[in-house]
Amino acid sequence: MKKEDLPQDPGALDKFTREVCYVKNQDGKYETALSKGWDVKKQALDSAWEEVNERVEDARRAVASGEKSPVYYFMELRLMDMPVLSGYTGFFPFFIKRHFKPSVFKGLSERKLEKYARAFDITVSELKNFKG
Numbered sequence: 001m002k003k004e005d006l007p008q009d010p011g012a013l014d015k016f017t018r019e020v021c022y023v024k025n026q027d028g029k030y031e032t033a034l035s036k037g038w039d040v041k042k043q044a045l046d047s048a049w050e051e052v053n054e055r056v057e058d059a060r061r062a063v064a065s066g067e068k069s070p071v072y073y074f075m076e077l078r079l080m081d082m083p084v085l086s087g088y089t090g091f092f093p094f095f096i097k098r099h100f101k102p103s104v105f106k107g108l109s110e111r112k113l114e115k116y117a118r119a120f121d122i123t124v125s126e127l128k129n130f131k132g
Contacts (some may be wrong), residue, residue: 003031007038052079064132069105071096073130074120088119 003023019032025031059076062068075096076086082093089096091112097111098104110124117124 002051003033006033006035007043008036010038011036060132062132063130066102066108068100070127070130071105071116072100073125073132074116074122076121085119089115091115 001021002022003025006021006023018036020032021029021035023033032101056073059068059073063070063073066099075081083092086093086098090117091099099108099116113124113127117127120127
């Protein structure tokens with residue numbers, strides 16, 4: 001891309017930062033230049049965040065209806081998957097999947113709840129009392 005063709009569309013973070021891009025100068029050599037953003041990239045990111053927000057809302061509804069435990073909601077909210085949550089808590093993914101069941105979640109020890117709360121950066125009380 002030529003330097004003069006570098007997009008300068010306002011992006012989601014244009015008030016906070018700019019993106020460094022490689023462009024060709026007038027001599028045809030590559031150099032760096034700053035871009036405020038690009039509409040196409042902003043639309044792609046907005047679409048991805050819409051999907052994330054839908055997943056979080058679906059998880060909230062699953063907790064509210066009693067299908068899933070708060071562990072499931074906070075995992076989605078914090079953009080984690082089971083391997084990541086397993087790494088933070090030390091629980092095997094098999095056990096995490098079991099902890100998604102409200103009946104199993106109610107029987108979790110305080111120690112296990114503390115591990116989840118630390119992983120989600122919330123209090124045990126917030127975890128136990130989340131109703132969706």
